Amino acid sequence: MTEQTAPKSPVTTEQFTNEIKEQLKYAQGITVEQATDADIYVAASLAVRRHLVDSWATTQKDMVNGSTKAVGYLSAEFLMGKQLRNALLNLGMLAEFDDAVKALGHDPQLVVDSEYEPGLGNGGLGRLAACFIDSLASLGVPAFGYGIQYKYGIFKQEFDAEGKQVERPDYWLANEEPWGHIDYNRSQKVNFGGQVVEEDGKKVWKPAWSVRAVPVDYMVPGYKSGRVNTLRLWSAKSYDEFDLLTFNKSEYLDAVKPQVEAENISKILYPEDSTPQGKRLRLEQQYFFVAASIHDAIRVFYPGQDKPDLTTFPNKITFQLNDTHPVIGIPELMRVLIDEYGYDWDTAWDITTKTFNYTCHTLLPEALEVWPARLIGELLPRHLEIINEINDHFLEELKGLTRDKERINRMRIVTEGDDPQVRMAYLATAGGSHVNGVAELHSQLLKDVTLRDFSDLFPKKFTNVTNGVTPRRFIRLANPRLSNLITEGLGTDKWLSDLDLLQGLVPLADDPEFVKKFAEVKHANKVAFANFAKDRYGFEANPDTMFNTMVKRLHEYKRQSLKILALIARYAAIKNGTINVDDVLPRTVFFGAKAAPGYYMAKLTIQLINNVARVVNNDPDVKGKLAVHFPANYNVRLAQHLIPATELDEQISQAGKEASGTGNMKFALNGALTVGTLDGANVEIREKVGADNFFLFGMTVDEVEDLYEKGYDPAKYYEADPRLKMAIDMISNGAFSDGDRNTYAPLVADWLTKDYFMTLADFTSYADIQYEIEDLYRDQDAWNRKAILNVANTGYFSSDRSIEDYLERIWHTGPLA
Numbered sequence: 142m143t144e145q146t147a148p149k150s151p152v153t154t155e156q157f158t159n160e161i162k163e164q165l166k167y168a169q170g171i172t173v174e175q176a177t178d179a180d181i182y183v184a185a186s187l188a189v190r191r192h193l194v195d196s197w198a199t200t201q202k203d204m205v206n207g208s209t210k211a212v213g214y215l216s217a218e219f220l221m222g223k224q225l226r227n228a229l230l231n232l233g234m235l236a237e238f239d240d241a242v243k244a245l246g247h248d249p250q251l252v253v254d255s256e257y258e259p260g261l262g263n264g265g266l267g268r269l270a271a272c273f274i275d276s277l278a279s280l281g282v283p284a285f286g287y288g289i290q291y292k293y294g295i296f297k298q299e300f301d302a303e304g305k306q307v308e309r310p311d312y313w314l315a316n317e318e319p320w321g322h323i324d325y326n327r328s329q330k331v332n333f334g335g336q337v338v339e340e341d342g343k344k345v346w347k348p349a350w351s352v353r354a355v356p357v358d359y360m361v362p363g364y365k366s367g368r369v370n371t372l373r374l375w376s377a378k379s380y381d382e383f384d385l386l387t388f389n390k391s392e393y394l395d396a397v398k399p400q401v402e403a404e405n406i407s408k409i410l411y412p413e414d415s416t417p418q419g420k421r422l423r424l425e426q427q428y429f430f431v432a433a434s435i436h437d438a439i440r441v442f443y444p445g446q447d448k449p450d451l452t453t454f455p456n457k458i459t460f461q462l463n464d465t466h467p468v469i470g471i472p473e474l475m476r477v478l479i480d481e482y483g484y485d486w487d488t489a490w491d492i493t494t495k496t497f498n499y500t501c502h503t504l505l506p507e508a509l510e511v512w513p514a515r516l517i518g519e520l521l522p523r524h525l526e527i528i529n530e531i532n533d534h535f536l537e538e539l540k541g542l543t544r545d546k547e548r549i550n551r552m553r554i555v556t557e558g559d560d561p562q563v564r565m566a567y568l569a570t571a572g573g574s575h576v577n578g579v580a581e582l583h584s585q586l587l588k589d590v591t592l593r594d595f596s597d598l599f600p601k602k603f604t605n606v607t608n609g610v611t612p613r614r615f616i617r618l619a620n621p622r623l624s625n626l627i628t629e630g631l632g633t634d635k636w637l638s639d640l641d642l643l644q645g646l647v648p649l650a651d652d653p654e655f656v657k658k659f660a661e662v663k664h665a666n667k668v669a670f671a672n673f674a675k676d677r678y679g680f681e682a683n684p685d686t687m688f689n690t691m692v693k694r695l696h697e698y699k700r701q702s703l704k705i706l707a708l709i710a711r712y713a714a715i716k717n718g719t720i721n722v723d724d725v726l727p728r729t730v731f732f733g734a735k736a737a738p739g740y741y742m743a744k745l746t747i748q749l750i751n752n753v754a755r756v757v758n759n760d761p762d763v764k765g766k767l768a769v770h771f772p773a774n775y776n777v778r779l780a781q782h783l784i785p786a787t788e789l790d791e792q793i794s795q796a797g798k799e800a801s802g803t804g805n806m807k808f809a810l811n812g813a814l815t816v817g818t819l820d821g822a823n824v825e826i827r828e829k830v831g832a833d834n835f836f837l838f839g840m841t842v843d844e845v846e847d848l849y850e851k852g853y854d855p856a857k858y859y860e861a862d863p864r865l866k867m868a869i870d871m872i873s874n875g876a877f878s879d880g881d882r883n884t885y886a887p888l889v890a891d892w893l894t895k896d897y898f899m900t901l902a903d904f905t906s907y908a909d910i911q912y913e914i915e916d917l918y919r920d921q922d923a924w925n926r927k928a929i930l931n932v933a934n935t936g937y938f939s940s941d942r943s944i945e946d947y948l949e950r951i952w953h954t955g956p957l958a
């Protein structure tokens with residue numbers, strides 16, 4: 142018998158069927174006979190939501206009355222994925238849902254598919270925020286996720302006839318969205334522009350215009366905790382004439398932003414991930430959601446109080462800044478405390494620094510966000526004054542800590558000169574209690590390189606919290622077959638809320654019966670993905686080949702180009718007989734990746750991958766041996782389908798460039814082996830699973846640094862490895878552009894002359910390790926043993942563990958009693 146601890150459904154199938162019918166009738170005005178899959182989806186979602194409401198209300202009440210401090214996770218992105226099945230899992234209603242929907246004459250899968258994925262994030266950073274709020278709720282810690290309800294999420298990716306990326310707007314709210322509750326009665330006013338005047342010796346900001354921030358609330362159910370937290374996303378509206386009548390006219394008459402302009406603020410998610418954009422609208426977005434959130438927290442924790450004692454604010458809530466996007470919150474809280482509540486500077490600074498903490502997600506110094514002071518002054522004149530004052534106080538403090546004038550100068554929050562810049566990462570480091578990187582290696586590099594001066598003078602501020610992923614979505618929902626096998630193997634389903642229990646699978650890696658079952662699960666997942674792919678994308682994938690996957694944003698540092706060059710080399714070797722066709726291990730390669738619309742090289746790489754796929758898949762010489770597929774529009778849903786079916790996962794960024802990665806964790810937990818560099822969390826994954834169970838290749842961080850220093854000449858590597866030369870020559874000669882030699886010339890030129898991320902230098906070791914990979918794969922039992930050890934030893938990468946580390950090292954709080 143296996144121990145079952147999963148939540149028990151609050152309703153029978155019959156009751157749930159009736160609840161769906163009620164929603165159809167009273168909320169939607171539709172009969173069961175008329176109902177489409179999409180109608181059933183809306184009705185079922187509304188019915189499910191009702192089962193969360195009581196816990197939601199008690200969680201909020203306990204939070205406000207409670208003895209424990211709440212967490213406010215401030216993030217410009219939340220890449221949530223679909224909601225319905227996650228809510229069903231947390232309520233223990235997955236089976237009741239399936240049966241009820243069938244009883245109503247519908248296919249549960251089609252009903253689930255009717256949900257449109259909210260794409261309110263670019264990639265890893267936004268998905269991390271989503272995993273974290275899941276874990277906070279599951280650990281019973283009171284928390285708000287605070288962000289933006291973008292009208293258009295990350296673009297929908299399509300490919301044109303030439304294989305180029307085409308971006309289509311993602312109007313995700315085109316159909317009824319049953320999860321978000323628009324709470325017009327709890328809106329906040331957010332001001333912009335104007336000037337600062339002195340009145341009675343006090344600074345008074347006279348803004349030029351305001352917008353109305355309306356919260357849209359999503360319930361965030363915890364797994365087995367009985368707690369339901371809130372994701373509060375702000376939507377920008379204009380103050381209309383009705384509001385004008387109710388407010389003081391003289392104050393508001395010219396203060397109203399025309400509707401279209403006001404609503405622009407929350408209109409689009411910026412399709413960028415690591416490069417800053419000097420976009421005014423982006424700064425407006427950042428201030429908009431952070432200002433609304435800070436005022437919201439004061440409203441929530443000091444209800445109805447005109448003169449709250451805000452010295453207690455850091456005991457009520459701690460704000461985590463997910464990268465620099467919300468850092469304008471630091472001067473905003475200072476402004477609120479000083480201008481709105483009358484605190485003196487020192488008291489306000491004490492409250493502010495105790496309230497904020499900062500997570501840094503980058504390493505490249507040039508990717509650290511910087512805003513021109515001039516722009517901040519135009520949009521937020523009072524904030525610029527406060528930032529300058531913070532800078533002055535900070536420089537004074539530094540003079541007490543060091544005599545090194547150059548160092549002090551390097552650490553300025555506001556740079557000197559004609560066009561001063563505000564460094565948001567420095568502001569965050571000075572204005573908060575803790576700074577953390579997102580993997581051991583990354584945190585070390587932050588201290589040694591990126592924020593070195595700060596770490597030397599404030600060593601206690603710096604810490605590490607290695608990222609994680611939620612096992613509920615990325616194992617239980619994505620991979621029910623493996624979940625059942627794990628539960629069977631461990632004799633309990635407790636692992637879903639205590640992922641270290643996966644360790645109990647270690648001995649089973651040597652149990653032939655278990656290995657056989659594991660192999661069956663993987664094969665069934667491959668068949669399921671092949672069916673899904675045929676249905677959804679129209680391509681045939683052969684489940685009897687190795688499934689090899691590289692999915693993540695397209696970026697030069699992630700080095701999709703390394704994968705494609707090795708793939709072309711392999712294709713050429715089969716074609717020209719360097720490798721005997723009969724010796725080739727059949728492999729199917731999957732890519733998934735969006736490129737930022739303005740990122741030329743990334744988009745050209747997408748075009749190349751699509752055309753390599755076209756040529757390879759239509760070449761009878763390699764039929765059955767090599768296939769390449771690039772399903773468009775990589776998102777959370779595709780991740781949930783493809784990761785469980787993958788056997789070999791690619792994490793091949795240049796060492797020192799990927800802060801952590803979370804895709805790597807999802808794959809290992811689903812029993813894929815990784816081929817990867819010593820970068821980001823790969824380092825820790827390899828430590829946990831053991832060097833024997835990880836395909837390591839490529840240069841280390843130190844070797845990369847040495848090579849930069851020595852002077853890197855990529856052409857040397859092109860000449861040295863005939864496989865690489867062959868691959869690049871084929872591209873140059875038009876093998877993937879119908880003979881046209883110009884199409885990929887910019888890529889080729891970059892590789893041969895610049896190659897900043899040293900793809901060519903790592904090519905040989907990457908191509909060589911493929912033989913090792915294929916040899917192991919031929920021994921399926923040996924492969925599966927290692928794959929099981931990957932699952933068993935990566936419980937550490939649960940986002941529950943990440944959150945526990947934040948609680949202990951940074952937030953100093955815990956679950957509600």
Ligand SMILES: *Cc1c(COP(=O)(O)O)cnc(C)c1O
Nearest residue numbers: 264265693776777780802803804
């Ligand atoms: C996990 C995830 C990512 C992050 O992947 P990395 O390989 O860590 O860059 C990006 N997008 C989606 C949809 C994800 O689920």
